[in-house]
Amino acid sequence: MSAREELISALTNAWLCYGIGSRAEYEAEAARMIDAYAHELAEKIRQEIRSLKDHGALESDKDWAASDAADLIDPESADGAGT
16 A cells, blocks of 8 residues: 555544544545645646756756656656656
8 A cells, every 4th residue: 555545544433433424535535635746746846846947056957756756756747747
């Protein structure tokens, strides 16, 4: 089980204690929240990379580690969002 799946499961199980919604509803909401956070975090990394490049503080061939990290966090936005 991945860390993402474990977090979804933990949130779902915690929310089930309230007895208001279904497991499927809670799993979907937990996944949405986690994915939104991951996307926001990856975009902040990409924005910082762009800013550093724009100000000459980062050479284009030296951004691979941060770019790879952002792509791992949010792979769906990796194509075209690059730096």
